[in-house]
Amino acid sequence: DIQMTQSPSTLSASVGDRVTITCRASQSINTWLAWYQQKPGKAPKVLISKASSLKSGVPSRFSGSGSGTEFTLTISSLQPDDFATYYCQHYDSYFQAFGQGTKVEIK
């Protein structure tokens, strides 16, 4: 099975900071990767698909990059609404797997 590993698990940052979260796959997944944001008590929301395609309505301060086994989610200037937990997810025809999550906290 493909394993997804995120780092860091927790990230403390201030409003306006540039934030980067990394996701590594245990084997190459091409660009079959999505990023989600989840706030407490709510269902996740997709931010990015195909590693770097920003979903409609998602602010442009969010961006994704990478291919193969290493991927990043970058928030260019952290806003108060961005404090949440972020998950990467591999998806294909047969299988899906989430990373363990990265909690972005207020510094």
Add this chain to the structure above:
Amino acid sequence: EVQLVQSGAEVKMPGESLRISCKGSGYSFSSSWISWVRQLPGKGLEWMGKIDPSDSAVRYSPSFQGQVTISVDTSISTAYLQWGSLKASDTAMYYCARSPLVAAIDDWGQGTLVSVSS
């Protein structure tokens, strides 16, 4: 508007059976996969498996194979997640989610909280 509406919270005892549901609307139900995702209290998201409503083909995560059953009734646009014998460790929030075939999850249900306790 796409909506996935899940059945309500459940409180069960160990050993009991359970089926929870997820009704889709606002799109062609057979055109998208439905996945089930578990979230243990205070923990991350775990993909359990998915079903293709067009042919009822199911794929399970190895972690959940044999532990749960995923099914669908296309006549009422509803997917199901079923347990034959619940354990306390099944206590979690369960989400259904829709993805247009090989694509990221676009839509999520509101979640169904399952509590298993003696």
